[in-house]
Amino acid sequence: MRLKLLSVLLTAGLATSLPANAFDLGNIDLNKVGSLLKDATEATRDVSESEEIKIGQELASTLLGASPLRKNAEEQRYVNLVGRYLASQTERPNLPWHFGVIDNMNINAFAAPGGYVFVTEGLMRQLHSEAELAGVLAHEIAHVLKKHHLHAIQKAAGTNMLADVAALAAKSDQQDKVSKIFNLGRDLYMRGLDKDDEFEADRIGVVIAARAGYDPFGLPAVMQTLETLNPKDSSLALLFKTHPLPGARIEALDKAMGTRFDQDADKPTLASRFRKMG
Numbered sequence: 001m002r003l004k005l006l007s008v009l010l011t012a013g014l015a016t017s018l019p020a021n022a023f024d025l026g027n028i029d030l031n032k033v034g035s036l037l038k039d040a041t042e043a044t045r046d047v048s049e050s051e052e053i054k055i056g057q058e059l060a061s062t063l064l065g066a067s068p069l070r071k072n073a074e075e076q077r078y079v080n081l082v083g084r085y086l087a088s089q090t091e092r093p094n095l096p097w098h099f100g101v102i103d104n105m106n107i108n109a110f111a112a113p114g115g116y117v118f119v120t121e122g123l124m125r126q127l128h129s130e131a132e133l134a135g136v137l138a139h140e141i142a143h144v145l146k147k148h149h150l151h152a153i154q155k156a157a158g159t160n161m162l163a164d165v166a167a168l169a170a171k172s173d174q175q176d177k178v179s180k181i182f183n184l185g186r187d188l189y190m191r192g193l194d195k196d197d198e199f200e201a202d203r204i205g206v207v208i209a210a211r212a213g214y215d216p217f218g219l220p221a222v223m224q225t226l227e228t229l230n231p232k233d234s235s236l237a238l239l240f241k242t243h244p245l246p247g248a249r250i251e252a253l254d255k256a257m258g259t260r261f262d263q264d265a266d267k268p269t270l271a272s273r274f275r276k277m278g
């Protein structure tokens with residue numbers, strides 16, 4: 001995984017104290033890039049899977065440029081083990097899935113197209129079991145499966161230009177221009193997805209976790225924890241800005257889950273295995 005490109009995208013999201021000018025990418029002319037891309041986008045088309053992966057890679061690199069992975073190889077291995085097992089139970093098992101814990105004390109998790117999923121150290125510290133971790137990862141996996149971020153960026157672009165951004169990104173001399181487009185991605189991570197996408201990711205996440213053999217109540221349990229925290233805590237600011245509040249998510253999940261998962265109440269939470277990673 002490349003870690004160096006586009007070091008601005010998520011800076012504000014991950015470190016809200018940074019000054020606004022941390023976003024300044026220099027003086028690339030956005031209009032020029034726009035018209036350049038527009039020429040190539042007369043015929044709209046879907047973004048191919050390899051393009052989706054390329055776009056996700058750029059966004060993930062940016063994310064990690066702002067907040068790098070924690071230097072704890074054992075923990076990273078563990079999170080990848082859990083995440084890749086969950087992903088293997090989905091309809092897109094062959095994406096190049098990458099999971100990581102990022103060195104940031106805000107409480108949050110992120111996904112980028114193509115199979116990138118990150119959890120902050122701040123969120124890891126709020127978890128009590130592997131089933132809870134699985135619930136969080138599965139929510140993010142669901143965003144990737146449903147291409148929520150990809151579609152949102154595409155919508156924000158106003159055209160189907162993403163595919164062409166990916167094509168241009170393959171040419172190294174266009175890299176700088178292309179990086180501007182990823183401002184759309186930055187804005188998206190700051191603003192958040194549609195609430196419906198979040199509720200959908202919760203519902204799918206629960207199903208993925210259950211399919212992988214975990215207690216499906218891991219994700220609701222995490223939300224219960226979040227509900228007990230002080231909502232004014234700055235470490236929760238971005239999460240609460242970009243997601244429905246935990247109470248609303250619990251209520252929606254409660255409705256969706258109904259009695260469907262009751263027979264699974266004896267599924268493992270693997271709390272002791274999780275604690276060893278702390």
Ligand SMILES: [Zn+2]
Pocket residue numbers: 139140143198201243
């Ligand atoms: Zn989400």
